[in-house]
Amino acid sequence: MTSDQTIPSAVSWFEMPADDLDRAAGFYRSVFGWRTPPMGADGAYALTVAADEHGNPTEVGGINGGLHRRTDPADAGPVVNIHVADVDAVLQQVVAAGGQVVRPRTEVPEFGLSMALFADTEGNVLGVYRSGGAED
Template identity: 75%
Template sequence: MSDFFNPRHRDRTYAPDDNLGREQPDMRQTNKVSWFEMPADDLGRASSFYSNVFGWRTPPMGTEGAYALTTAADDSGNPTEVGAINGGIHRRANEADAGPVVNISVDDIDATLERIVAAGGRIIQPRSEVEEFGLSMALFADTEGNVLGIYTSGGA
């Protein structure tokens, strides 16, 4: 699992949105897609591509030389628009690291892994601790073979 993106900003609630007249949702809400990861063989090339095509900021992030991918964001890379999520590009680790992964926040990672298996999914990467960001994470495949990530902050 890459360590390129720090979801600790999910502890914040965002300022009122002028278009909706209400505060944006707390990004720590569970069972929500929180960020995405995309593997790349050439990080600079991938960074340039997304910057040139979509105008995304792609600053280096984390200890692995990865890049963040941000849409409308503050100086810390936190989304500033309702519905926006950010993500990152990390160096492809192996052939199994084939495509993008969306990451979903959960309350209890172990209970969620049990429900995944009971529903016909399978665990790709068991729970692991990402101490740099204070997270527990796991990867799973759904019944259709799609790989997704789940995480929880604070060791739950």
């Protein structure tokens, strides 16, 4: 499955904060056998199951993720990310349904993504993203 074939509204990525990236990457390698290649310029790691050249899982049920350096005490736990066709439209739906935008759409040109964070009606923080870069 290439990034162009990602199913919209599917949970397809998770992120976890870490105080010590090397220690955390070693933990997940040791316990689960996950690959932990470096990702990005800030020393982050990917957490991957079997994946194609685009980083998409090649095994049914596989969801890739990443470790990033915790920079804010509020960055307390894992975030599940949902692939969507239009980040702004989803954020409007979140607000209309009683949720709130935690971080508005942000462009991540290094990875060709648009992403945002929202809180649901129960205070759970999740992410939405669109691969393929900036939206109009």
